Amino acid sequence: MKSRWTCAILAFLLLSLPLFGCKAGEPFQLQEKKGPAPLSDDGSVQAHKPVVVILIDSLMDKPLQEAIRQGRAPALAFLQAKGHYFPRIVSSFPTMSVTIDSTLLTGSYADRHHIPGLSWYSEAENRMIYYGYGPKEALKIDQPQVLLDAIQQLNQTQLSKDTKTLHEELADLGKDSASINAIVWRGKTAHTLKIPHLIEVAAQLPGELSVTGPTFMSYAAFAQLDPNQKRHTRIWRKYGMNDEFSAQETAFLIDHSRLPPLTIAYLPENDAEVHKKGPATIDGIENADKALQSLLDTFGSWDQAVEEVRWIVMGDSAQSAVKADRQAAIIDLRSLLAPFLIPPISRPPQANDQVVIAANERMAYVYALDPKLSLSALVTQLQREPRLDIIARKEGSSIVVSAGGSDGKRRVTYKPGGPFQDEYGQSWSLQGDASVLDIKRAKKRITYGKYPDVLARLNGALNSHPGRYVVVTAQPGYELATESSPAHLGGAAHGSLHEVDSLVPLLVTGTDSRPKTNRIVDLKEWLLRLVNE
Incomplete structure (x- = not known):
């Protein structure tokens, strides 16, 4: 058992790096600088322009447009003027980065890729799985296990092997790809994870872990492509999990003529700014734009950058304002479910425990461990809270949905397949009060309101x-x-x-094509088309 002081030190180290990194098993081979044009393995210029996806965490349309209006995002303004802009792309569910990125890379919702959220309960292992946590949680949970889940198990075990990632599909086509600081990166090239020495010692973990990823893999300080990158990898810069590191690593590929057909680069810092300051802040967008400027500058001119590369900039999820008063804003699910036995997060559930809760900010999974406890009993208890929005459970092959603050009489039941078709071409059976999900029905057509693509996204989470x-x-x-x-x-x-x-912007240059629908779940198929045009 580690001392509380040791746990505190480990918590500090791990909190400095929300998700951890890796280093390629073979050293990156430098070349003479030949300019930004991407080269194939035999040294010839590739026929197609590479695609670079810049994923800005928690990027939203309104603050983006405000940043552009104020002149604080010149690179994003330039790319928007040079391309096409889609302000309302539907994210995955739950709207947490780990699930969204799994959807982006696999082209499927959670019912197929099997990454339910930032935290969830594994019935097979009888434990909570966390890919990240808060400072108070850190002192109570198994931090080394969180590290292993985040950097190895997420990509190698928990992400379904039945859903191929973009990197795996490109490898099958004989094409290289790159991942820069992205959370989900499974591919077919062998890499060795390098655990930082301080964390290795404090957590008593092995110094190396084997994984498979894309051809070029950069993950914070432990996967540096640029051997001279040191300034952005300090502990106070989250070991490299920052915008500047991501930009410098991507620029290194460009500078050394190694930009592959597809690169996904993640800029993480806007997320923390929005969490702290609210959805209207543009400080994080300004910082991300500076990182993007440094990338465009690599080409000599910004016009040359859009001539030689197809740039895609996107958000992953939006964020909504939280009230400032704790008593008003926070819904304590333990208090709401007080009649049931709930284990502390410091230990696995035991035989007499009845309920486990996995909170994902504005969404949660509530598990019935006691076989005598019905899901309808949990729903009845949850319905007492008027600040809750959607409450859903499975009943056989169907999903039953009600609302918080209700007596359960207003509810809708649905399942995939049936006479109703939505705007995305998906078919559903739907009975009951569809207004619970703000759905309108007319002549066998479904129209979504304030919950975009809700039937498919909710079905994904519940399966x-x-x-x-x-x-x-x-x-x-x-x-x-x-x-x-x-x-x-x-x-x-x-x-x-x-x-x-749930709604994020998508900015595209260098092509007039577009995804099949305005959903992140359809971006994988579109990106494969772009790379193979």
Whole structure:
């Protein structure tokens, strides 16, 4: 058992790096600088322009446009003027980066890729799985296990092997790809994860872990492509999990003529700014734009940059404002479910425990461990809270949805397949009060309101992993919590199905083609088309 002091030190180290990194098993081979044109292995210029995807965490349309209006995002303004702009792309669910990135890379929702959220309960292992956590949680949970889940198990085991990633499909086609600081990166090239020495010692972990990733893999300080990159990898810069590191690593590929057909580069810092300051802040966008400027500058001129590369800039999820008053803003699910036995997060559930809660900011999974406890009993208890939004559970092959603050009489039941077709070409059976999900029905057509693509996204979450559980979301302005959950009072949070958490912008240059639909789930197929045009 580690001492509390050792745990505190380890917590500090791990919190400095939300998700950890890796280093290629073979050293990156430098070449003479030949300019930004991408080269194939035999040294000839590639026939097609490479695609670079810049994923800006929690990028939203309104603050982006405000940053452009104020002249604080010149690179993004330039790319928008040179290309096409789609302000309302539908994210995955829950609207948490780990699930969204899994959807982006696999082209599927959680029912197929099996990454349910930032935290969830594994029935097979009888434990909570965290890919990240707050400061108070850190002192109570198994931090080394979080590290292993985040950097190895997520990509190698928990992400379904039945859904190929973009990197795997490109490898099958004989094409290289790159991942810069992205959370999900599984591919077919062998790499060795390098654990930072301080964390290795404090956590008593092996110094190396074997994984498979894309051809070029950069993951914070432990996967540096640029051997001279030191300034952005210090502990106070989150070991390299920052915008400047991502930009410098991507620029290194450009400078050394090694930009592959597809590169995904993740700029993480806007997310923390929005969490802290609220959805209207543009400080994080300004910082991301500076990183993007440094990339465009690599080409000599910005016009040359858009001539030689197809740039795609996108958000992953939105965030919505959280009330400043804790008592008003925070919905404590433990208090709401007080009649049931809930284990502390410091230990696995035991035989007499009845309920486990996995909070994902404005969304949560509530698990019924006791076989005598029905999901309908959990729903009845949850319906007492008027600040809750959607409450959903499985009933056979169907999904039953009701609302917080209700007696359960207003509810809708649905399942895939049936006479109703939505705007994305998906068919559904739908009975009951569809207004619970803000759905309109007319002549066998379904129109979504404030919950975009809600039937498919909710179906994905409720079939994402084994177990008996209820999915619950909070209304705008509120956040869900269990023991020691982080709160974003007066700031912003995400996780829910509501459009305020779910709509992100997409900016595209160098092509007139577009995804099949305005959803992140359809971007994989489109990116494969772009690369293979």
